[in-house]
Amino acid sequence: MQTPKHARYAYRGRVPHEVIKTVEFNLLPPLPDEARVQVLAAPVNPSDVLQLTGEYGQLPPLPAVGGSEGVGRVEAINGNARGLEEGDIVLLPLGCGSWSTHLNLPTRDLVKLPHDVDPVQLAMLSVNPPTASLMLSDIVELQPGDWVIQNAANSAVGGYVAQIARRRGIRLINVVRRESAIEAVWQAGGENVLVDAEDLPRRVEETLGEIHVRLALDCVGGVHTEHLARCLAPGGTIVNYGSMSGERCMVSPRYLVFNGINLRGFWLANWLRKARADRRQALFAELAAMVADGSLHASVQASYGIDEVREAVQAASAGARHGKIVIEPNGRSRAAI
Template sequence: MSTPKQARYESRGPVPHEVIRAVEFELPPPAAGESRVAVLAAPVNPSDVLTLTGEYGQLPPLPAVGGNEGVGRVEAIRGEAHGLTEGDIVLLPVGCGSWTTHLNLPSKTLVKLPHDVDPVQLSMLTVNPPTAALMLSDIIELQPGDWVVQNAANSAVGGYLLQLARRRGINVINVVRRSSAVQAVHDLGGEHVLVDAEDLPKRVRDAVGDVHVRLGIDCVGGVHTEHLARCLVPGGTVVNYGAMGGDRCMLSPRYLVFNDIHLRGFWLAQWFRKARPERRQALFAELAGLVADGTLHARIQASYGIDHVREAVQAAASGARDGKIVIEPNGPSRAAI
C-alpha cells in the first residue's frame, strides 16, 4: 500500500476550497472487528460544501476529513468478518470522512455491493437517491398518475427523483434556473422542463393543462419557494430540502393562509435517526438494485484524484454544473460523461 492521503481541513470559511487540502497520514493496522478499505469513489455533495463553510446543520469537530459517503474495496479484515471477504466492494457508512485513499472501519458497518457496477454510480447511493425516494413517498400519499413539481431538476436529487417518479408512474414538472440546464433534464427523460420565473404557474398550465399538482419539491429557497407554491392546488404541500439560492424560503400569507399551502422541511439525517433499521435496510437494498440494473444513474461532470481535492470542491461549489463532481482517491480522474 502506498502512503495514504486524506483531504483534511482544520478550519471553516466562506471559500470552501481554500480550507481543505490533501495530506499524508499514517494508517494503523485494523483493530479487532475492523476492515481496511481502499476508497474507490466519493462524491462532493452540496452538504459537503456547506460543511466546509460552516453553514450545514451538523458539523464534525475539527480537524476533520471531508466526505460523507462513498464506496470502497476491502483490503484486510481483522476479527469477525460479518459476511465480508477481502476484495468485496462495500458501501461506506455515512459521515466516515470518505475523501481519503484508505480508512479503517468497523466491519459490521459495511454493506456489500455488486462487483460489476460502476463504483462511481454506487458511491452516491446513501444521500441523494434516498432523499429523492423518501420525498416521493413520505411527504404526501402519491398514486400513479399524480403530478409533482420540482425545482433544481438538473441537480443530482432532481435527476434521481425524475427517474424514480417515472418508475412509479408519477408525472413530474421540472423547473431549472437557467436555459442551459434544460437539455440535461430532457436527456434524463424529463418531458416537461421550464425555466423558473415569476410567471411559472401560467407556463405550467400552458404546458400540462389544469392538472392537480399537490406536491412541490424545493431545493432553491427564496422567491422560488413561492413560485412552486403558486403551482399547487389549495391544500398542497411544498417540501424544502436545500437552499441553493442562498436565501430563506419565502411564502406570502396569500398562499400560506388563503390557499392553505403547507411548507415543511426534509433532512435525510433526521430520517436516519428515526427510521427502524429494517426500513433503512430495505430502502438501501431497493436503491442498490436500481443502480445495479441501470434504472438509477447520475450524470458525472468530472472526477478528481485526492491531490486535486481543492479543484474538486471549487467545481462542486460552482452554480453552472450539469453533473456530479466525484473524487476517486485511488483511481484516475475522468472528464465529463
C-alpha cells in the first residue's frame, strides 16, 4: 500500500488553494464494525471551496480534511460487514473528508455500488444529482410537459437538472451568464439556451411564446434571481440553492407581492437530516441506476492526484470551466475527459 496521504487545512482564508496542503498521515487499522476504504475518486464541489474560505453554511472543526463526497473500494473489514465484501465499490458518506488516499469508515455508512461503472461518475453521486432530482420533485408538483427555468445551466447541477428533466418529460429553459457557455449546454443536449440579462423575460417570450413557467432554479443570486422571477407565471416558485454571484437574492416586492411569487431555499443537508432512511436509499438507488445506464453523466474538465490538491482547488475556483474538477487520490486515470 502506498503511503497514506490526505489534503488537510488548519485555517480558512480568502484564497482557498493557499490554505490546503497534502500531508502524510498514519492510517490505523479499522475499528470494530469499520472498513478500510481506498478512495478512488472525489470531486471538488463549490461547497468544498466555500468550506476552505469559511463561507459555507456548515463548517467542520479545524483542522479538517477536505472533500465532502466520493467513491472507494473496500480493502479490509473488521467486524460486522453489513453485506459488504472486500473489493466492493462503495459510496462514501457525506462530509467524510474524501480527499484522502484511505479512510476508515463505519460499514453502516457505506452504500454498495455497481462494479462496472466509471468511479469518477459515481463519485459525484451524493450531492449534485440528488439536489437536482429533489428540486424537480419536492418543491412544485410537476407533470410531463410543465416548464421550468434554471440559471447556471452549464454548472454540474444544471447538467443533472437537464438530464433528469428530460427523463421525466419536463420542459426546460436554460440560462447562462456568458455567450461562451452556450455551446457546452448545447453539446450536453440542452435546449432553449439564453444568456442572462435584464431583458431575459422578453427573450423567453420571443423564443418560446407565451408559456406557463411554474418553477425557477436559482444558483446565482443577486439581480439574477429577479430575472428568473419575472419569467414566472403568477404564483410561481423560485428555489435558491447557491450564490455564484456572491450576492444576496434580490427580488422586488412587485413580483413577490403582486405576482404572488414564492422564494425559498434548498439545502440537501437539511433534506437528508429529515428524510426517512428508506427514502434516502431509494433516491440514491435510482440515481446510481441512471449513472450505470448512462442517462446521468457529468462533464469532467480535469482530474488531479492527491499531491496536486492545490492545483485542483485552484482550477475548481476558476469562473470559466467546462466541467467538474475531480481528485483521484490513488492515481490519476486521465488528464481531461
